[in-house]
Amino acid sequence: MTVLDTPAWRPRTEAGPLLPDAAPFRLLGTPEAARLAPALLTELYGQLVRGRRFNRQATALTKQGRLAVYPSSTGQEACEIAAALALGPRDWLFPSYRDTLAVVARGVDPVEALTLLRGDWHTGYDPRETRVAPLSTPLATQLPHAVGLAHAARLSGDDVAALAMVGDGGTSEGDFHEALNFAAVWQAPVVFLVQNNGFAISVPLAKQSAAPSFAHKAVGYGMPGRLVDGNDAAAVHQVLTEAVDRARAGRGPTLVEAVTYRIDAHTNADDATRYRDDDEVAAWRAHDPVDLMERELTGRGLLDDALRQRTADEAEALAAALRERMHDEPRLDPMELFAHVYAEPTQQLRDQEAMLRAELEAEQQS
Amino acid sequence: MTVLDTPAWRPRTEAGPLLPDAAPFRLLGTPEAARLAPALLTELYGQLVRGRRFNRQATALTKQGRLAVYPSSTGQEACEIAAALALGPRDWLFPSYRDTLAVVARGVDPVEALTLLRGDWHTGYDPRETRVAPLSTPLATQLPHAVGLAHAARLSGDDVAALAMVGDGGTSEGDFHEALNFAAVWQAPVVFLVQNNGFAISVPLAKQSAAPSFAHKAVGYGMPGRLVDGNDAAAVHQVLTEAVDRARAGRGPTLVEAVTYRIDAHTNADDATRYRDDDEVAAWRAHDPVDLMERELTGRGLLDDALRQRTADEAEALAAALRERMHDEPRLDPMELFAHVYAEPTQQLRDQEAMLRAELEAEQQS
Amino acid sequence: MSPSSSTAPAPAAAPVAQKPATMAQALNQALRDALVADPAVHVLGEDVGTLGGVFRITDGLARDFGDDRCTDTPLAEAGILGTAVGMAMYGLRPVVEMQFDAFAYPSFEQLVSHVSRMRNRTRGALPLPITIRIPYGGGIGGVEHHSDSSEAYYLHTPGLHVVTPATVEDAYGLLRASIASDDPVVFLEPKRLYWSKADWSPQEPREVPPIGRAVVRRSGRSATLITYGPSLPVCLEAAEAAKEEGWDLGVVDLRSLVPFDEETVAAVVRGTGRAVVVHESAGFGGAGAEIAARITERCFHHLQAPVLRVAGFDIPYPPPMLERHHLPGVDRILDAVGRLQWEEG
Amino acid sequence: MSPSSSTAPAPAAAPVAQKPATMAQALNQALRDALVADPAVHVLGEDVGTLGGVFRITDGLARDFGDDRCTDTPLAEAGILGTAVGMAMYGLRPVVEMQFDAFAYPSFEQLVSHVSRMRNRTRGALPLPITIRIPYGGGIGGVEHHSDSSEAYYLHTPGLHVVTPATVEDAYGLLRASIASDDPVVFLEPKRLYWSKADWSPQEPREVPPIGRAVVRRSGRSATLITYGPSLPVCLEAAEAAKEEGWDLGVVDLRSLVPFDEETVAAVVRGTGRAVVVHESAGFGGAGAEIAARITERCFHHLQAPVLRVAGFDIPYPPPMLERHHLPGVDRILDAVGRLQWEEG
Numbered sequence A, B: 001m002t003v004l005d006t007p008a009w010r011p012r013t014e015a016g017p018l019l020p021d022a023a024p025f026r027l028l029g030t031p032e033a034a035r036l037a038p039a040l041l042t043e044l045y046g047q048l049v050r051g052r053r054f055n056r057q058a059t060a061l062t063k064q065g066r067l068a069v070y071p072s073s074t075g076q077e078a079c080e081i082a083a084a085l086a087l088g089p090r091d092w093l094f095p096s097y098r099d100t101l102a103v104v105a106r107g108v109d110p111v112e113a114l115t116l117l118r119g120d121w122h123t124g125y126d127p128r129e130t131r132v133a134p135l136s137t138p139l140a141t142q143l144p145h146a147v148g149l150a151h152a153a154r155l156s157g158d159d160v161a162a163l164a165m166v167g168d169g170g171t172s173e174g175d176f177h178e179a180l181n182f183a184a185v186w187q188a189p190v191v192f193l194v195q196n197n198g199f200a201i202s203v204p205l206a207k208q209s210a211a212p213s214f215a216h217k218a219v220g221y222g223m224p225g226r227l228v229d230g231n232d233a234a235a236v237h238q239v240l241t242e243a244v245d246r247a248r249a250g251r252g253p254t255l256v257e258a259v260t261y262r263i264d265a266h267t268n269a270d271d272a273t274r275y276r277d278d279d280e281v282a283a284w285r286a287h288d289p290v291d292l293m294e295r296e297l298t299g300r301g302l303l304d305d306a307l308r309q310r311t312a313d314e315a316e317a318l319a320a321a322l323r324e325r326m327h328d329e330p331r332l333d334p335m336e337l338f339a340h341v342y343a344e345p346t347q348q349l350r351d352q353e354a355m356l357r358a359e360l361e362a363e364q365q366s
Numbered sequence C, D: 001m002s003p004s005s006s007t008a009p010a011p012a013a014a015p016v017a018q019k020p021a022t023m024a025q026a027l028n029q030a031l032r033d034a035l036v037a038d039p040a041v042h043v044l045g046e047d048v049g050t051l052g053g054v055f056r057i058t059d060g061l062a063r064d065f066g067d068d069r070c071t072d073t074p075l076a077e078a079g080i081l082g083t084a085v086g087m088a089m090y091g092l093r094p095v096v097e098m099q100f101d102a103f104a105y106p107s108f109e110q111l112v113s114h115v116s117r118m119r120n121r122t123r124g125a126l127p128l129p130i131t132i133r134i135p136y137g138g139g140i141g142g143v144e145h146h147s148d149s150s151e152a153y154y155l156h157t158p159g160l161h162v163v164t165p166a167t168v169e170d171a172y173g174l175l176r177a178s179i180a181s182d183d184p185v186v187f188l189e190p191k192r193l194y195w196s197k198a199d200w201s202p203q204e205p206r207e208v209p210p211i212g213r214a215v216v217r218r219s220g221r222s223a224t225l226i227t228y229g230p231s232l233p234v235c236l237e238a239a240e241a242a243k244e245e246g247w248d249l250g251v252v253d254l255r256s257l258v259p260f261d262e263e264t265v266a267a268v269v270r271g272t273g274r275a276v277v278v279h280e281s282a283g284f285g286g287a288g289a290e291i292a293a294r295i296t297e298r299c300f301h302h303l304q305a306p307v308l309r310v311a312g313f314d315i316p317y318p319p320p321m322l323e324r325h326h327l328p329g330v331d332r333i334l335d336a337v338g339r340l341q342w343e344e345g
């Protein structure tokens, strides 16, 4: 008997299976799907169709110069929608730069959600009011924020969970690791959703990670890892809901990998044909999240022409409203550049403000 | 059949068991130890005894102001020694700040190895000549260096492996994660040795990680993880040798966790009684690396009084030589401060050099 | 750790620091008083709990306020600052300790890309009241990476306040003000002044100085020394020694680099027409460059000589045995004063 | 990836850039020529392989030199720079691409604590010949985090060279010189000049300028504009426009901030007695502060007016729609020139 045989050196639990399932969890098209409530399925369906239309419209707006850039989530709508719907009203969402759709599905005004991408300088929406963190461009940096917020809520005895989204590429950053470790040690009520869409810009999965799956990374932090078909909106929704419930119940964080695919290029400015084959895209188109849901609904007799038409109309109305509201360039007041750097501008900023004001007045006069 | 059922989305291998053993691997005191060569055991024994004496001497030198600070590895000698001995002459060692002993066991002159801790400004030894990287103070930062060097060697068709050492605390840093991921993706010939000694200064394991073990972290990178009794020099040596051989054979990186204990305080400047109980220290003293080896040797009739005495004498001689050679303060030339900032000093550095020279001359004259 | 802060023991009311107090004690007292004053204040960092920090600045806080108010984190600085951002988003006021200057670097992206910009990015909706305490500078015989002066990185980053006390009293007052600020503050603690003492006690609280006001520590008519943090005592000593040379030197302590109190500094320099900026970080691109350039812009026609700088060399921080050659000392300051072209004055 | 570089196809000998060439093409050509000239040169970064980088600077390199010479890394900047350190320790010459300025911040600790200090720490035994290419600055309508000017962080870090070309020809020459340097070089590429063209071709190689020499792009007698990188074309334009006001402005292009060629700059400023430093990073604690302070120290009695600075505001980089108000433009430069107290000259 040595000290190594005592529980002291290994105080952590090992209850439950350590490894995630080897195959992604699915619901749509399986017998299990039968128990899913029709209302949930039709809600997911409506969101998926509107989401897809939103992505198409936003991409179109970049061509018209109405958006500076748009990273589309076409093909990944199931993840985006499910992430938003898995949260309760007081929970927080921490999106990455590609997740405008999740932000909109959570209820943020679409034009507000697009503010930064429009070339404006702020998030548009109020994070505290909407409980949606700013769309994060520096990859993985939002993950420790989610942990800190969840931890703070827990310390305050407040029943709030956080869900943070990151891409396959983003998992390589040190912040990913630090966030998961803090979350596990603190047992913070947070859920990490890795959208594995096969690419980080042009870099394919095989150059990003040699792990069996990203869900397997959970093992090394002492938290559960779940692998799910990211194009199966019902499956993602269920896995995330369970993880959020688990977090809220004080049982700690979960890492979820949703396997999906980025159908569009990285952004409107990218040419994906430089680094991937059409065949691969075609194979994934055959496993489309909207189609999967349509098939399920049709199979269960929940999708008739009327619903299909109404859903399509809603999507068109959304797109039309977006076009309309994004038609005018936002008018930015240059003087506001100095207003929010600090609570009170420094003397130096006041001087710079005065200089710019004088310039603008001179411009107007000439 | 969907794209998820094809191997394309998951191109990585899953052969072999994914999880490390739940209990640390041991050799000493087990039937397996019988097949260990006597020469190896006596070599390890000699190194352990000398290593312990070295730690004691170095700590004493801090009291006499001969060293600025010394982070002792007393209690961890088995890991230090085994790490050094597992490497071939052309392999590289990447030590952390606590690993002076491994550096010395690798053959670096002890006084050179202590140069930085002595209050001098450079590593003392030539890293290229000794194939020992500088002792790294910023935690975990040396791990990507080891990966890059191993990768470079492999790209050059050069049969070199790298072994990098880090503490339990250091595993929490982002650099740990990034290094392991790069190593796995690149299949770099590198071995990571985590010395889990229970504490990061005052912070105990339970506040550092919730993982079942650090070896379990290997799962999330797609590399093998090994758990070993870090006080069993033969076991650590065997596990590291296997990992180095594996790396050299082109089979990629390995993560090894050695479970051990820091018997001394964090450094001579630390007071460990502020944060841990004597009982815990006592329990680990009962599982001492030197004792374990002595027992094994005694049991196999390999340790007689003569060997014991010779070993003790060697250790004393080493300590005496160290005291002797460290007696004089090193004489540092202030003018050298400017010599190695760049290959050629800039104009600004030349000006500063001239100023200091004038000051020193004035000092001498007065 | 306990699940909720409600389990924490009642805050200790009695001040700990006794007269005379060290800067370390004053900082500890400031943290205590902030923890008592506002339940939103949380201290976090490496070894800040049971150990009380490697410099003992958080001594006893975990004991007196509970692990949830003073938390030992895992060893990862980006994680510490990143989670502090999230805590602040929730509404807390995190006070983060970085163990040493050089060990704050891993958190640089969080600092520059998030901490400094969150208020601006959200049009003021999401200010981040985070205080980042960083022991900085040399003079303590530290080995590599333990003596960096990193203020130039921070002061060039819009959105951060950069505060550094030079006296025991300011250490208390400025730390309280920093924690109370709705903006993120990089609070640089001159580690070699931790053990400096002053006739100060929390029983006699004095006005907390507002952040952004320089103070004239000594007035003088011949020339002005402009400094902050660890170099203040050296400048005061130099001013004393200068009397022998017949120079009457004034000394300005900036107290914060951002906001930079250019009114006060410019007014003083206009009065003397000669100035030397003193700090120990590398001179090239250091804080002294901004101060010299700005003062020159504002006071050009009052200057009898260029604003000179006495700073650390442009080298990695030297080892203990050589640091005295690197640090601005009295002689080097007086040499610079001597070069202020007195004949033309 | 292939197991050894011996499997890489033979390097393409034919230059790719044709006259007139863009800065992007010149940089690509410099990388090609360096890869041909020295088998130790390896390019690595995010998307540098098949895609050729988001700005196409590494276009075709992976195809022509193999994945092992031009490698797509995992997405982790500290990992990229950290592994580059190891590669350099082995004896290679890594050329690292950071995708955008702000995305270099995660590698800050590796840069400051290792890259800049390894030579010094090893008494010269372990120099690190790493070139870190960073597209920097604004003017391209980039969203948040895509337009930072981070040179002030780097130039204050002893041990780093900081180089930034402003012309097509210099882009080629300085990148070759940086890769050939045994010291680490932060090579800042002004991204809005990537598409600027010049009558340059690699078929007519010109002398590679040594790192550390400023160049007088235009001589003038009334005042001197001191600038670098993205602001050079603006300064040249301003100098042209100034003729209408009757000012004959000279323009100095620093080409490297470290080493800083103070001899050249001081000589020119002594000639004119008036100078304005122009750059687009935030002014406070920016490169201009060092330049102004140093030039003033050296040329005080030749100056007719303080050295002024025209720089970006002290705010987070503004959004596309407002960047024209932030960037130093011709008018703002001429205004500053106008403030150089001509009546007293």
Ligand SMILES: Cc1ncc(C[n+]2csc(CCOP(=O)(O)OP(=O)(O)O)c2C)c(N)n1
Pocket: A098, A137, A138, A139, A166, A167, A168, A169, A170, A171, A197, A199, A200, A201, A262, A266, D046, D075, D099, D103, D106
């Ligand atoms: C820290 C950081 N480094 C680099 C980038 C540049 N960048 C933007 S998106 C991207 C790829 C992201 O890939 P992934 O995480 O898989 O997300 P996806 O684009 O697939 O949604 C890169 C490299 C960045 N935004 N942040």
Ligand SMILES: Cc1ncc(C[n+]2csc(CCOP(=O)(O)OP(=O)(O)O)c2C)c(N)n1
Pocket: B098, B137, B138, B139, B166, B167, B168, B169, B170, B171, B197, B199, B200, B201, B262, B266, C046, C075, C099, C103, C106
């Ligand atoms: C990046 C960084 N952060 C903080 C420190 C300060 N520090 C020095 S040693 C230490 C604890 C290290 O613990 P561990 O990794 O377990 O190694 P051990 O001391 O047990 O050998 C800390 C926090 C550091 N050296 N580097």
Ligand SMILES: [Mg+2]
Pocket: A167, A168, A169, A195, A196, A197, A198, A199, A200, A201
């Ligand atoms: Mg991706």
Ligand SMILES: [Mg+2]
Pocket: B167, B168, B169, B195, B196, B197, B198, B199, B200, B201
């Ligand atoms: Mg440890």
